[in-house]
Amino acid sequence: MSVTPDFIQNVEDGSCVLRFSGNLTLLRIRKLSEQLESVDAQDLTVDLSEVERMDTVGAWLVHKLQRDRGAKLVGASREQQVLIDHVAAADQPVKMQRDAPPALIRVVSQVGEWTNNFLSTMLGMLGFFGAMLISFGHIIRHPRRFRWNAVITRFEVVGVQALFIIGLMSFLVGIVIAQQGAVQLRQFGAEVYTINLIGRSSVKELGVLMTAIMVAGRSGSAFAAQLGSMKLNEEVDAMRTIGVSPMEALVVPRVLATVLMMPLLGFFAAMMAILGGGIFCWLSLDIPPVTFIQRIREVVPMTDLYQTLIKAPVFGMIVAMAGCYQGMQVEGNAEEVGRRTTTAVVQGIFLVIVLDAFFAVFFTEIGWL
Amino acid sequence: MSEDPKQAIIEVRGLKNAFGDQVVHDGLDLEVCRGEIFGVVGGSGTGKSVLMRSIIGLQTPVEGEVHVFGEPMIGRDEEEAKHVRRRWGVLFQGGALFSTLTVAENVQVPIKEFYTGIDPELMNEIAAYKIAMSGLPVDAGAKFPSELSGGMRKRAGIARALALDPELLFLDEPTAGLDPIGAAAFDQLILELRDALGLTVFLITHDLDTLYAICDRIAVLADRKVVAVGTIEELLALDHEWIQEYFNGPRGRAAAKPEPEPEAKADA
Numbered sequence: 339m340s341v342t343p344d345f346i347q348n349v350e351d352g353s354c355v356l357r358f359s360g361n362l363t364l365l366r367i368r369k370l371s372e373q374l375e376s377v378d379a380q381d382l383t384v385d386l387s388e389v390e391r392m393d394t395v396g397a398w399l400v401h402k403l404q405r406d407r408g409a410k411l412v413g414a415s416r417e418q419q420v421l422i423d424h425v426a427a428a429d430q431p432v433k434m435q436r437d438a439p440p441a442l443i444r445v446v447s448q449v450g451e452w453t454n455n456f457l458s459t460m461l462g463m464l465g466f467f468g469a470m471l472i473s474f475g476h477i478i479r480h481p482r483r484f485r486w487n488a489v490i491t492r493f494e495v496v497g498v499q500a501l502f503i504i505g506l507m508s509f510l511v512g513i514v515i516a517q518q519g520a521v522q523l524r525q526f527g528a529e530v531y532t533i534n535l536i537g538r539s540s541v542k543e544l545g546v547l548m549t550a551i552m553v554a555g556r557s558g559s560a561f562a563a564q565l566g567s568m569k570l571n572e573e574v575d576a577m578r579t580i581g582v583s584p585m586e587a588l589v590v591p592r593v594l595a596t597v598l599m600m601p602l603l604g605f606f607a608a609m610m611a612i613l614g615g616g617i618f619c620w621l622s623l624d625i626p627p628v629t630f631i632q633r634i635r636e637v638v639p640m641t642d643l644y645q646t647l648i649k650a651p652v653f654g655m656i657v658a659m660a661g662c663y664q665g666m667q668v669e670g671n672a673e674e675v676g677r678r679t680t681t682a683v684v685q686g687i688f689l690v691i692v693l694d695a696f697f698a699v700f701f702t703e704i705g706w707l
Numbered sequence: 708m709s710e711d712p713k714q715a716i717i718e719v720r721g722l723k724n725a726f727g728d729q730v731v732h733d734g735l736d737l738e739v740c741r742g743e744i745f746g747v748v749g750g751s752g753t754g755k756s757v758l759m760r761s762i763i764g765l766q767t768p769v770e771g772e773v774h775v776f777g778e779p780m781i782g783r784d785e786e787e788a789k790h791v792r793r794r795w796g797v798l799f800q801g802g803a804l805f806s807t808l809t810v811a812e813n814v815q816v817p818i819k820e821f822y823t824g825i826d827p828e829l830m831n832e833i834a835a836y837k838i839a840m841s842g843l844p845v846d847a848g849a850k851f852p853s854e855l856s857g858g859m860r861k862r863a864g865i866a867r868a869l870a871l872d873p874e875l876l877f878l879d880e881p882t883a884g885l886d887p888i889g890a891a892a893f894d895q896l897i898l899e900l901r902d903a904l905g906l907t908v909f910l911i912t913h914d915l916d917t918l919y920a921i922c923d924r925i926a927v928l929a930d931r932k933v934v935a936v937g938t939i940e941e942l943l944a945l946d947h948e949w950i951q952e953y954f955n956g957p958r959g960r961a962a963a964k965p966e967p968e969p970e971a972k973a974d975a
Contacts, residue, residue: 364818364872368825393872393904398836421903425836432835432848434811670853671806 345370347377354379356409359388362396371399380407387413397421401429459685466663470593473585485591492595496557497603504552508607511544512536512614520623529623533630536615537638545608546600546646547694550653553596553603554686558661561592562682565665566675574666584666593658600654601647608646641706649697653690660686714741715774716875716907717762722771724757731757733931735771744901744908744921748953749928755911756800758928759877762909763797764788775875793821795875796868800883802860804852810863811848814838817870834870841866842892857884865893869900875907876900882914894920915954915962927953 345358356377362370384403386392392400400422403409414422439447477484519535565588568574574584612634619625664682668674717739724732731754739745749755760766762773764780773780778791796817804813814834818825825833838848841862852860861884868876876897882890898921900906912918918925919939926936929949935942942950953959 364822367829368822371826371829394836394840394869395833395872398833402832417903420899424840424899424903428836428839430835430839430845432811432838432843433846434809434831434835434848436809436849671851673807674853 345373347379353381353383353410355383355385356403357385357388360390362386362389362392362399364393364395367395367399374399374403382407382409384409384411385413386411386415386418389418392418392421394421394425397425401426405429462667463659463663466659466666469585470589470659473583473590476583477586477590483586485587488587488591489595492592493599495560496553496592496595497599500552500556500599500603501606503556504549504603504607505610507552508540508545508548508610509614511548512540512611512616513618515539515544515611516615516618517622520618530625530633532615532619532623533625533633534637536612536619537634538642540611540615541608541638542642542645543694543698545606545611546604546650546653547690549600549604549607549650550657550690551687553600553654554657554660554683554690557592557596558657558686559679559683561658561661562665562668562679563675565589565662566668566678569666569668570670570672570675589662589666592662593655596654596658597651598654600657601650604646604650604653605643639706641701645697645701645706649694652693656689656693657686660689715739716741716776717745717909718772718774718777719758719762720772720774722758722761722773723769724754724761724766725769730931732761732768732771735928735932737926737933737936739907739909741907742901742905743923744897744910746918746922746925747909747911747928748913748918748925750949753928754931755928756879759879759909759911763795763877793817793871794873795877796871796873797877798861798864798868798879798881800879802852802864804860804863804867806852809849809851810838810843810855810866811835813852813863814866814870817867821871834866837866837869838863840896841869842889842896858886858889861885862889862893865896872904874905875909878908878910878912880911880913882912882917887916890914890916891920897921915959919962 345356348355348357354377382403384400386400389396397418400409400411404411404422404426411422438444516532516536519532520529523529523531523535565574568588574588577584577587616627616630616634619630620627661682664678664685668678715738717737719735719737722732722735722737723730735758737758747755747758757766761768762775762780764773764783767781771781775791776794780788780791783791804810805816808816811831811834814837815830818830818833835848839845843859843862843866847855847859847863852863855863861881865878865881868878878897881897882893885893894917897906897908897910901908910917910922922939924936924938925942926933927942927947927950928934929947934947935945935950937945939954943954945951
């Protein structure tokens with residue numbers, strides 16, 4: 339007895355008899371279905387009396403012969419008949435693929451969808467901002483109900499734990515600026531202006547910008563992923579039904595912590611960049627630290643620091659809001675969490691840079707050169 | 708089926724499972740025979756799911772032996788275990804569908820993994836009838852799991868578990884979350900598949916109707932081991948507090964009622 343499924347083709351009483359034998363199962367279905375393709379006789383009869391074992395795939399094959407080629411079935415045991423009936427009952431036009439529209443329509447609809455998404459995201463963010471302000475007002479009226487512990491925890495995660503990486507990054511950026519600046523300025527014999535370059539660019543722009551980017555990568559993404567998972571897990575819904583506002587419990591502490599930490603981190607980053615630049619000047623350009631610090635005090639106006647301290651909380655707000663907003667938009671599956679997290683970071687950094695350009699124009703206009 | 712009907716498909720000897728200090732199983736013995744529908748019941752936290760996970764090799768027990776199809780399952784290397792794995796199908800509690808694939812693709816995953824080179828058209832046909840067989844509507848094939856309701860996700864999970872026409876089926880609370888009509892249809896499906904395919908079913912359930920309707924034998928998990936195995940009548944004859952409470956509680960009696968008169972059940 340062979341266990342390989344096989345069939346013998348005979349002509350009996352004017353009809354073509356396919357006598358299957360062995361195991362009619364998924365294991366060998368590939369070969370068998372190819373062989374069956376090549377049978378082109380009409381008026382088929384399928385004989386299952388020598389089949390040892392048949393599974394649903396085998397039954398499907400028999401059912402297809404019956405359905406497509408009008409084969410008659412003989413020699414099926416009761417179990418086999420039940421199985422074939424089962425499979426026949428399950429023969430329904432199941433949709434296997436999504437309907438794909440033509441390419442042109444797809445492109446147009448994608449552009450439309452993208453535009454729609456962009457506008458609705460902007461609108462949604464605005465609405466989110468409004469809802470946050472309302473929650474904030476609520477907290478101011480009932481300060482005892484506010485979760486200070488949550489804010490303090492975020493202080494640590496967003497601020498303290500980011501100190502090392504932000505410090506190191508700024509320090510290195512300071513060295514790079516000093517080095518690149520020195521090479522260019524040397525051509526004019528104005529090497530000493532490297533100090534101006536380091537001082538002003540770090541305090542006014544780079545410190546806070548690099549910090550915002552780092553915070554978006556570290557904390558904005560974390561907010562989106564945390565809130566997204568909570569949303570998937572129905573934790574947010576549970577909170578709502580208990581009567582806890584997710585806005586107050588989840589969003590406001592995160593945004594508040596980021597807003598409060600950003601100026602500190604931005605200032606710290608600026609100082610680290612100056613430190614890096616100073617060390618470079620000392621070692622490479624032979625400018626002693628005392629002179630360096632003296633020059634910094636002379637060339638960096640106080641307004642530069644004010645600019646940083648004004649921009650930092652705004653950037654923090656945008657980064658944290660983008661993270662929380664995207665996190666709260668998660669619906670459906672785990673992939674969505676990843677997608678939303680990416681969007682949160684991209685959106686956060688993009689908005690920060692756009693706003694930074696506006697700030698630059700604004701501060702120039704009011705004379706804070 | 709030429710095999711000895713009493714042959715043990717699953718054999719568990721002296722199983723001990725522990726998470727840190729918390730001992731879930733201690734000296735647990737269990738035997739499931741070919742062709743039977745074997746129910747496992749027990750209170751919450753008695754380690755029903757952990758037992759299933761140790762049998763299918765997702766949880767390495769502290770002590771004990773597990774044999775499936777007569778082959779030892781503990782400490783097997785991945786390549787050898789694969790050959791045993793293709794002979795069983797598993798339905799997890801939440802369905803555990805792959806969220807980035809459509810239902811049809813989910814069903815095709817095991818087939819593609821074990822039987823390469825099957826004509827895509829035939830593959831689609833196989834997936835289609837499996838989907839219809841598990842009672843999903845025809846438009847479900849192209850949907851993603853996130854677009855399905857909880858009950859439909861479970862059916863899709865069943866379709867995937869049945870993809871390879873397994874000899875052994877592990878079901879973790881299959882009827883939980885299904886409506887009574889769907890649950891009854893599911894019981895019927897399991898029964899018919901068992902009769903037609905000679906399926907052995909390892910079933911964890913809290914559904915007393917399922918227990919009465921389809922289970923040949925039932926194991927009761929309590930006190931970190933199997934305290935009793937037998938048909939419902941045999942279990943009812945035992946003087947065990949939890950078993951009596953379980954089967955003779957208000958829900959147990961309600962489920963047992965239609966049993967003596969099956970015609971009445973058909974009318975209802």
